[in-house]
Structure formats: structure tokens, C-alpha cells
Amino acid sequence: MNGQIGLLKNKWKAGLYLLPAVMVIFLLVGYGMWSAVAQSFQTIDGSWTTNSYLTLFRNQLFLDSIILTIRVTTIATILALAIGLVMTRLLYQFFKDSSSKLLVWIPILIPHFVAGYLVFLFLSQSGLLSSFLSHLGVIENRADFPVLVQDQFGLGIILTYVWKEVPFVILMLLPVYYEIDHRYSEVVRTLGGSRWDSFKTVEWPWLLPVLVETGVILFAFIASAFEVPYLLGVTRPEMLPVRAYEWFFNGDWSKRPLAFSAMIVPGVVALLLSISLIGAIQKHRLRMVKGRVR
């Protein structure tokens, strides 16, 4: 009985301690979210309607933006995950030494906007690399340098996010590599499996849940980030957050519901994606955790 009262007291105590944080999240983020959702379903004079969503999906600017956003986000996420995985696989022994880890962490410390600017400085047609190549005589003049930033494909944006997010992927995967029981790889080899079989059977099942979660985080982040696409994108088509920004600030006030709905759509998609993917891998993860030897 005393134990139960103690537990109850502890719960209340914990609740009390968490209250300030919960209030801040609930009031600021929660209110902001609610306000955005509400405004996306309202006309400028405050009456409720689904018009902004119907208009949105008939709007060519939005459709072009969403295609670009999905393409850039998917490519950047997959490349960051793949490069991060390969680098972790090759270097996790080396990264055990904490000073060597600093090399990888440097891009994490640089703000996204600065990273975008660095990509611009190095890879634009008037940038350092094109100047260097033209000095060397590899290209006749700077205009011969391929358009890598502020291009319609979004290559500059992709490059920036890949450079910025690879260290994040490494940060997520390193603990997994340290946790893997590498005796399983020896089991695979003595059962006739190759090194590739060992990766597939031993490492991949542990990496998969973390890769899925990291992928969802990266996808949601890149799809909704503003500064890099604003700096490195072209005027048309633009990434969705830039399109929403323009509707919010540059158009008349009647476009504001469109701006909100343009951001809520990918938000909802990201939410549904995370719920379904994380739900799907949870069973696999539990099986792995329960079945491991140590």
C-alpha cells in the first residue's frame, strides 16, 4: 500500500516537473499547429471551407513544387543514407577514437544556410571550382562549367543536404555497429556464407530500423526546410516551403490559406509515413532485441 502511494506520489512529482516543458510545447507548438490547420480550412473572412485544398491540387505551381520537393528529398535522403552507411561500415573501427570523430562532426556544426552558401561558392559557374578548372585550362571559360547550383533539377540543394546529413546518418548508425555481435558474421562464414551474406544477415537486420527512422527524419526535414532551397533553388519550380513562403508573404492575403495547406499536406504525409514505417519495423526490432545473445 505504502509502495503504491509512493509510486502515485512519484507520478505526480514527475508530472509536476514536466509541466513547464509540456505547457510550452502545448501552448506554443500546439497552438501554432492548430492555428495553421484552422487557417488552412478558413477563408479570409473566417468562414470554414475546404476550398484551399481543392484549389491547391488544381494549382500547377503547387504540383510542380511538390514533384520537385519529392524528387529532391528522396534523392538527398537516399544518398545521405547510402553514403552514411558505407562510411560507417568502413570507418566504425577508426571512429572508436573520439578525436577522429570530430572530422565527421564538423559539417553538423555548420548551419544549413552557411552550408548552402559554401556549395554556392564552390560549385556555381562563377565559383571557386570553375575558376580553378578554367585556370588549369580544363575548361575554356567559366560558362563551360556545368550548372550544379540554382538548376532546375535541384542538384545544389541535393548536394548541400547530402553533405550536411551524412554525418547525422553516421551519428545514428555508429552505436548500432558497436552493438552488433560480430560473432554472427563468423557464424555466417562457417556456414558457407560470403562477406555480402554476412552483411545481409548480420548487419542489415540491425541497421534497417535505424535507417528507416533516420530516413523518415531526413525526409520530413528536407521536405519542409526553407533556407537552402531559397538560396540554391531556381525561381520556377521552387521547393514547397519556398512556394508556401511566397503565397504567405508575396501574394495577397487570400493566398494565406493556400500557404498553410501547402505545408500541411507534406506534414500529414510525413506523419502517416512515419506511423506506418515505424509501426512496421517495430515488430522486427522487438524480435531482434529479444533474440540477441547479449
Next chain:
Amino acid sequence: MNQLLQCNTLKKKYSQSSILKGVTFSLGKGEHFTVVGPSGCGKTTLLRCLAGLESIDGGDIILNGKSLAKVKPEDRSVVLMFQDALLFPHLTVFENVTYGLKRIKTSKKDRIRQAEEMLEKVKLTKWKNAYPHELSGGQKQRVSLARALVLKPDLLLLDEPFSSLDATLRESLRGEVKELLKQENISSLFITHDRDEAIEMADRLAVMNNGEFIQMGLPYDVVTKPSCLESAMIIGEGLALDEGFIPLHELILVKQNETIEPNFISIPGKITAVTVKNNHPYYRVSWDKGTVLVPSINHLHQGEKANIKADRRAIRKYLQNEEHRRKVQ
């Protein structure tokens, strides 16, 4: 018996420290060879070298007349069973058992048939769709054994596979495994630091110490006639003295004040525990060079001082070290 494996002066070093110092032995087809030795004596390294998980620094390993020195682990007809079952946690029992067959490109039909037969033999048919976390420790080791045996390797290496199980399960599984190995006619090299396990699993037994075999022979001979003091201390069932070995059946524990006849030796000790073996009380006696389990006709108590008594004629002299080592190698 046809020769299956020949190890010639096998050497292995880790950062200038010699782990294997020229191990030489051979193994016949269908033979069950056991290596016993204290922790850190090089047993596991020997198995890892045989499995190809460690390179060798000298000597050669010949399996079926072919050198394995430069053959990758996956290309050797050798399977290693580890201390832990190490079943793949995301695969079912059935998938675990068929894992190796899939790697060697066995057809699906044959995979299913062979795995089902093997699961039948290890009595786990009804668990075939279970995941490893749903099995007990003993069941996991059975699956691990099935996974290894289904490949029908020329040589099965067992690295203390029962050490993580409780005593009762360990004893029952020992018998089952030996039976199954005989049925499948698979040669095995079993390593352990458990004396009972070593004796029970072996057709032939080797005692390993400090990176080399110090004695090799039939289990009964090795246990009752240790060739040197180290061997006596590792495997001998009796009292290991500097001048020779006295088998357990020649020893008796007497009270401290009991008179000792002139042709008998007496070693003072203290009873640290009392146990029951073969329905008789046995006393764990600690003396200045170790402990020994001895019977007694007296009723004695834990903590009591007593003497271990034996006829001088029962002392079996050790073989001369150099002469014996040449014989072993």
C-alpha cells in the same frame, strides 16, 4: 580408421605472444576428438584456426589430403558451433536450419526435406516456425546443432557449446549430441574445460596447456594415468603430487588423529565442502597444492581437519617430460 584431418606443427601468435606452439595431431573419419584445458590455453584459437577464422603463422592444416592454410572459411567443409547458440534472431527455426543450405545453393525442395529431417532428429519439428527468442537455452543449442549438421560437414568443431546451459540440461544434451554425431557419421573436435564433458564426448582425448598438447590418448588412460603434473592437475581424477599421481579410487580420507601405517602417505588438509557422489558422501579437501574430492568411511564435517591417505605403491610416476612430449607430438 581413414585419416580426415592432419595438423602439422600449427603455430599462432598474437602480438609476439605465442598462443599455439606447434600443435600436431590427426583425426580419423568419424572420430570424436576432445581437447581439454584451462581457460586461455589456446583451445578456442585452435578451433578458430581450423575453421579459418584466424590465419595460421606456421605449420599446416590438411583436410582430406588438401591444405586448408589459404582456404577461406566459407570454402572449408568445416562448421564451428560456438559457446552461445548464435541463432539469427530475425529468422525462424526453419530458416536458421536452412541458412547454410541456401548459401551452398541447395534446391528449395532438398532444403525443405533435409531441414525437416534434421529438425525431426533434434526433436524440434513443432518449433520450426518459432523465432529464437521463443526457445529455451537447450532448444536453441539443438537448433544450432541442426543448422551445423544439416550441412553434413567433414568436420564439426564444437567450442564449449554447453557451457551456458544448466548442469542437468548439459548432461542430457551431451549424450544426445554424441549420439547424433555418430548417426550422421560426422567427425568432431570438441573443446571444453569441463573434465566430465571431455571424457564423455571423446573417443580420444588431448590435454592442452600453454599452447601445446601435453597428453593424448584414450579418455580412461588420460584420466587415470596423467603423463605429467600439469596434465594430472587439469584432467586427472585423483591426487596430483610432484612425485606422481594417485588415482581417486586409491585415496581415502581419515580423521586427523588417525594413525598412518608406514607404507602409506598422508597429506594434511581441510574439508571445505561435503557432497554426494554415486550415493556416497564425498569430501572436498583443500590441501596446500589444490583441492581434491575424496571418499571416506568416517563421518566427517565441513571445516574439519583431516588427512588424505594412500598406499605408496599406488603412486603412478609421471613420464619424463621430453620423452613424453616427443611421443605426444
